[in-house]
Amino acid sequence: MKLLALFAVCATGVLLIYGTVDMPDWGDPHSPASVHVSPRYIEKAMEETAVGNIVTSVLADYRGYDTLGETVVIFTAAMACILLMRRRRK
Amino acid sequence: MMIGFYAMIGKRNLVKKLVGMNIFQTAIILYFISTGAKRGATIPIVDHGQGGAMHAVNAAYYVNPLPHVLMLTAIVVMVSTFGVALALIIMVYRRYKTLEEDEILELRK
Amino acid sequence: MHPTHEKATKVISYLEDVILQTVCRILIPFIQVYGLYVIAHGHHSPGGGFQGGVILGASFILLCVAYDINEAKRRMTEKVDTVFCSLGLIIYSGIGLICLVLGGSYLNYSRLGQVLPVNPVDARSIGILGIEIGVGITVMAVMISIFLDLASRGEHEEGLE
Numbered sequence: 280m281k282l283l284a285l286f287a288v289c290a291t292g293v294l295l296i297y298g299t300v301d302m303p304d305w306g307d308p309h310s311p312a313s314v315h316v317s318p319r320y321i322e323k324a325m326e327e328t329a330v331g332n333i334v335t336s337v338l339a340d341y342r343g344y345d346t347l348g349e350t351v352v353i354f355t356a357a358m359a360c361i362l363l364m365r366r367r368r369k
Numbered sequence: 370m371m372i373g374f375y376a377m378i379g380k381r382n383l384v385k386k387l388v389g390m391n392i393f394q395t396a397i398i399l400y401f402i403s404t405g406a407k408r409g410a411t412i413p414i415v416d417h418g419q420g421g422a423m424h425a426v427n428a429a430y431y432v433n434p435l436p437h438v439l440m441l442t443a444i445v446v447m448v449s450t451f452g453v454a455l456a457l458i459i460m461v462y463r464r465y466k467t468l469e470e471d472e473i474l475e476l477r478k
Numbered sequence: 479m480h481p482t483h484e485k486a487t488k489v490i491s492y493l494e495d496v497i498l499q500t501v502c503r504i505l506i507p508f509i510q511v512y513g514l515y516v517i518a519h520g521h522h523s524p525g526g527g528f529q530g531g532v533i534l535g536a537s538f539i540l541l542c543v544a545y546d547i548n549e550a551k552r553r554m555t556e557k558v559d560t561v562f563c564s565l566g567l568i569i570y571s572g573i574g575l576i577c578l579v580l581g582g583s584y585l586n587y588s589r590l591g592q593v594l595p596v597n598p599v600d601a602r603s604i605g606i607l608g609i610e611i612g613v614g615i616t617v618m619a620v621m622i623s624i625f626l627d628l629a630s631r632g633e634h635e636e637g638l639e
Contacts (some may be wrong), residue, residue, distance in 0.1 A: 284379035292371045305406065313405065316427065317435050325415050329603045330521045333411035333434045334414040338441060338526070339606040343585045346609070347574070349442050350567055350616055356449030357563055357620040363456045364627040372635065403537065441528060445617075452624040 370396035383458050383468045387451070394447045398440045405433035413437070495544075504543035509537040517614045521603065528632030534614065535621025547630055559623050566616030573608045 303310040320337055330336040338346055370385070373396060376389025411433040428432055465473050517530030542550040574585040582589035586596035587605025596604065 281379050284375060287378065288371050288375040291374065295370075302404075305408070305606070310404075312403060313407065313428075313433040317433050320429050320434060321413065321415075321428045322426050327599065327602070328606065329414045329599050330606055331417045332521055332523065332526070333415065333431070333440075333604065334437050334524070335520045335526045337434055338438045339609055340587065340602055342438065343574075343609065345442065345614065347570055347585075349445055349471070350570060350613055353445050353449050353620050354563055354567055354616060356452050357623045359453045360456045360624050360627045361560070363453075363460060412524070417522075428496060452628070455628055456624075 370400070381469050381471060383461065383470060384441055386470075387454055387458070390454075391447070391451060394443070394450075398443050398447075401443075402436045405436035407432055479595055488611070498544050502540055503617060504532060506537050509540070510534060511619075513537065513614075517610060520610050521607070527610035529619025530610075532621060533616040534618040535625075538618075538622050539625050542625065542629065547626075551626065551630075554622060556623070556626065557624070559619050562615055564617035566612040566614070566619065569612030569615070570609050571613070604639075628635060 307313075320341065321333055324333045324336045325331065328336045328340050330340075370392060373389045373391070373393030377386050377393065380386055380389065390438055409430065410432045413431045415431075461473070462468055465476050467473060467476075490508060512617070513530045513533035515530075516525040516533055517527060517564045520526035520530075520625070538554065541553070573587075573590075577586050580582050580589040580592055585605075587602040588607055591598040591601035594604065
């Protein structure tokens with residue numbers, strides 16, 4: 280059983296490393312992740328929102344709706360723990 | 370990443386599987402943030418003086434902030450999943466009095 | 479159910495350690511002030527709502543570890559904790575609804591400049607601070623709630639050492 284698990288893990292590892300051969304170089308400023316919308320966020324964040332921290336302004340202003348969903352997720356986790364754990368003592 | 374994956378499918382104790390899941394998620398978060406690195410760049414915080422003294426911002430000097438934002442959400446999802454999974458493990462222990470998965474499968478038959 | 483287990487827990491309900499309790503009594507206010515600092519300085523340094531909320535929740539968990547869990551539950555009862563969970567979300571969606579009522583789209587903070595005496599760019603900064611406070615309150619309450627649920631149900635009904 281453990282040999283089967285070890286074989287599956289090694290096969291997955293080899294497949295993942297084979298998949299990273301095609302990716303752009305590490306630290307390339309022209310990789311597709313850093314070209315399309317993130318230069319606009321970096322350049323316009325200070326003049327449009329007056330907040331220096333770009334991560335906070337993207338998280339709370341440009342993508343504020345996702346942060347609302349995020350907060351609902353952690354609220355739902357608390358509700359799930361309450362429903363599982365609290366029982367009325369008879 | 371592969372250590373966490375092996376712990377999730379190779380170990381028999383439920384708590385060890387959960388620790389493996391946590392290692393797996395942390396490794397994925399680190400890998401995702403590393404795709405946004407740039408050579409010789411600094412953290413994505415623009416320095417600004419009092420009263421809004423602004424200077425020109427060059428996008429190549431700052432690390433890509435989008436993976437950081439998405440991974441903040443992923444960290445919160447990781448914590449929520451861990452909390453609910455621990456609550457479920459407590460319920461399983463109350464019902465079957467053991468935490469090994471083969472003994473639980475035996476008791477279910 | 480288990481008589482030996484009950485006899486063992488009747489003797490000592492939690493372990494009192496003078497050094498730990500004194501140090502925690504001094505440290506916990508500083509940890510809470512640091513958590514509020516991280517929330518408020520989300521604009522200028524790394525931080526923000528989630529990080530500050532976790533630090534505030536961790537200060538309460540330190541109180542539970544150093545003292546008895548029942549004494550920590552006296553400071554923040556479970557009812558007040560559940561109210562705080564919802565209060566943070568009400569603040570967040572409330573700010574969004576105010577922006578909707580004032581004429582813009584949902585969560586468009588520049589419309590807050592019509593009620594507050596600031597220009598629209600600074601109104602976005604104030605909107606960001608408002609929702610970070612809401613997120614911080616919710617994350618703190620959720621950390622405390624999950625910890626209290628996991629630590630006081632199951633086997634331990636009286637003490638946490």
